[in-house]
Amino acid sequence: MKKIALAVTVVLISQAVLAQHNSFTISYPIAFPMGNLHDYISATSFRGFNIEFNRRQKPNLEFGLETGWQTFYQREESKTYTSGTASISGIQYRYTNIAPILAGVKFYKPSGKTEPYLGVGLGVMYVNRSTDFGLYRITTEVWPFTLRPEAGVLFHFQPGVSGMLGVKYYAAFNTDDLDGQSYLSINIGVVLSH
Amino acid sequence: MRSKFYQWVVLVALFALISCYPKGAEFAEDLDLVLTNYNQEFDFKAKHTYSIPDSVIKITGDVFSDPDGDHRPSFVDPVYANAILTAINQNMTSHGWTRVSKNSNPDVVILASAMTTTNIYYYYDWWYWSWWYPSGCYCYGWYYPGYYPPYYVSGYRSGTVLVQMVDRSAIVPSGGNVPVEWTAVFNGLAEGSTTSITARIGTAINQAFSQSPYLKIN
Numbered sequence: 001m002k003k004i005a006l007a008v009t010v011v012l013i014s015q016a017v018l019a020q021h022n023s024f025t026i027s028y029p030i031a032f033p034m035g036n037l038h039d040y041i042s043a044t045s046f047r048g049f050n051i052e053f054n055r056r057q058k059p060n061l062e063f064g065l066e067t068g069w070q071t072f073y074q075r076e077e078s079k080t081y082t083s084g085t086a087s088i089s090g091i092q093y094r095y096t097n098i099a100p101i102l103a104g105v106k107f108y109k110p111s112g113k114t115e116p117y118l119g120v121g122l123g124v125m126y127v128n129r130s131t132d133f134g135l136y137r138i139t140t141e142v143w144p145f146t147l148r149p150e151a152g153v154l155f156h157f158q159p160g161v162s163g164m165l166g167v168k169y170y171a172a173f174n175t176d177d178l179d180g181q182s183y184l185s186i187n188i189g190v191v192l193s194h
Numbered sequence: 195m196r197s198k199f200y201q202w203v204v205l206v207a208l209f210a211l212i213s214c215y216p217k218g219a220e221f222a223e224d225l226d227l228v229l230t231n232y233n234q235e236f237d238f239k240a241k242h243t244y245s246i247p248d249s250v251i252k253i254t255g256d257v258f259s260d261p262d263g264d265h266r267p268s269f270v271d272p273v274y275a276n277a278i279l280t281a282i283n284q285n286m287t288s289h290g291w292t293r294v295s296k297n298s299n300p301d302v303v304i305l306a307s308a309m310t311t312t313n314i315y316y317y318y319d320w321w322y323w324s325w326w327y328p329s330g331c332y333c334y335g336w337y338y339p340g341y342y343p344p345y346y347v348s349g350y351r352s353g354t355v356l357v358q359m360v361d362r363s364a365i366v367p368s369g370g371n372v373p374v375e376w377t378a379v380f381n382g383l384a385e386g387s388t389t390s391i392t393a394r395i396g397t398a399i400n401q402a403f404s405q406s407p408y409l410k411i412n
Contacts, residue, residue, distance in 0.1 A: 047215070073216035080405045085234050085341050087405040090227040093218045132218055134227030134381055135352050 023064075025052040025164060027189025031070050033096075036179040040129070041094050047071040050168075050187055054106070062106040066121055066148075070185070072096040093132035098181065100125045100170060102148055113156050117166075121148035125172045127181055144172035144180065154191060162191040223394050226382040228401045232408060233339040236361065236375040239411050241301035243294045244286060244359075247326045250275040253309040253356075256335075258319035266325045270308045277392035278306050278355055281399035289403060290412025296327060302375065303327065303362050310353045310384050316343040320372060332369030336360075339373045353384030355395060357402065376409065378402035 031045040048071060054064030076092040104121030125146040130139045152166020165188050172181045219225050232238075250270040258267065269275065282304060283293060294300050305323060309315060320333035336358065359376035380398035384391075403409060 071216065075218075080401075082405075086229065086231040088227060088229045089401050089405055091219070091224050093216075095216065134225050135383065136227075 022053060022055045023191050023193035025054065025189055025191045026050070027052075027164060027166075027187035029068065029070060029168070029185035029187045031072070031183045031185040033072055034182045034184060037072065037096060037181040037183055041072045041074040041096055043072065043074045045070055045072045045183075047073070048185075050185070050189070052104075056193075059110050060108045062108065062117075062119075064104050064106070066100060066102045066104055066123075068100060070098045070183070072098070072183075088133075090134050095128075095130045095132075096181070097128045097130075098125055098170075098183075100146060100148065102146065104148070104150075106150075108154075115154040115156070117150075117152055117154065119150045119152075121150065121168075122146070123148075125170065125181070127172065127178065129178060140178050142175040142178045144175045144178070146170060146172045152187070160193055162193070164189045164191050222383040222386045222390070223397075226380070226394055226398060228398045228405070229343075229379040229381070230377065230402050230406045231338070231341045231343060232376045232406065233341065233373065234408075235340055238375075238408050242290075242411065243292050243298070243300045244302045244304055245294055245296040245298070245300035245362075246279065246282065246304040246306070247296075248279065249326075250278050250306045250308055250355075251322055253307045253315050253318050253322065254311070256315045256318050258321040260321075265321075267322045273388055274308070274392060274395065275306075277395045278308070278357075278399065281396045282306060282357060285399060285403040286409075289410045300362050303360050303365070305358045305360065307356045307358075308354065309356070312352065314343075314354050314356065314379065314381065316356070316377075327365065329365045330367045331365050331372075332367065333365065333372050334369070335371055336374050337371040338377065339375070343377055343379070352381055353391075355380040355398070357399070376406065378406070 027050045029048045029050050031048060033041055033045070048069055050066065050068035052064050052066045054062045056062045072095070074094045076094060078089055078091050080087050080089040100123065102121035102123035104119050106117045106119035108115045108117045123146055124143045127142050127144065128139065130137055148168055148170050150166055150168040152164055155163040157163060168185045168187060170183050170185070174180045252268040252270050254268065286293065296303070307322070317335050320331065320335050357378040358374045360372050361375050364373050380395065380402065382394060
């Protein structure tokens, strides 16, 4: 039910944004964990989506909002973890779910059918790290401050429809409960605009 | 017309992506945990003999209740008890220990218990063992010198095997709590066939010994 509500909301918002002659981007990210996140889960994530609402202020300047969801997952085969005199062995199922909420700016270099861009985003990231160990789950939730530089290219197929290919680097800062989480995503998507 | 098409694209893409949520554990053994802890002040290498009862008791609560008044607790089904005791004895032998009778002044005593409650009773009543070890000890329960056993609660039908190694010389008539010098806990889902559960118990006890190298005295 939640999934249906989310999908319907996205569609409604996208319609509203299009009505204001702005653009709506939906993209599929393939994400590579880095730094502390990589130490915890090294597997590439193929589970996620990313959406953006942007308003082009000038031909080469755009402001927008971004959110999405990325799920990192890894099964860690049975290992022994020792702390002091205690040792515990078992299989761990590690999950990190991340939802960025960012405001961003993009600088374009308009050049006909393709428009390369550079951008930067600032905001927060919802991070939920859960470790299933035996019958027990250890969960940490944080909302770190996040910086997200990006680069990419728009490909104009026809009026109102473009494709996009980009790279985004999400760097979330340390919090008291969790060290900084970072990952790089390669996004391929569709941009609908009026 | 075109915008309807894009709406469907968005909907299908979202469903496709959201439905890829990772699964996690698939089999009961994927959830098995083996925990060990010990008193690092205890000189295991100076000990050589151990004694162990031929039964595994079933712990039903922290206080020993004895409704039929025979001073005996409930026992675990012999099929599971044998799996537990055989694995312990094989590992103790391979680690250099010699099993002796409880009347032959063993250096340590190993007590194996099991529980299928959602709690793990690390601090259960000593009187669970009075049927086997009539020491005249006015003991209350247990303590864990220099370490804390973890306290877990879960909502699943979990099963736990608790193996405690106690210093026999500490079981004295004057009482107090009995120090547990080594603890091994095997916790998992209490589900599956007898064969599968006994195999998991054997694997878990082997793991408990392999992650406790200080028990090796030979």
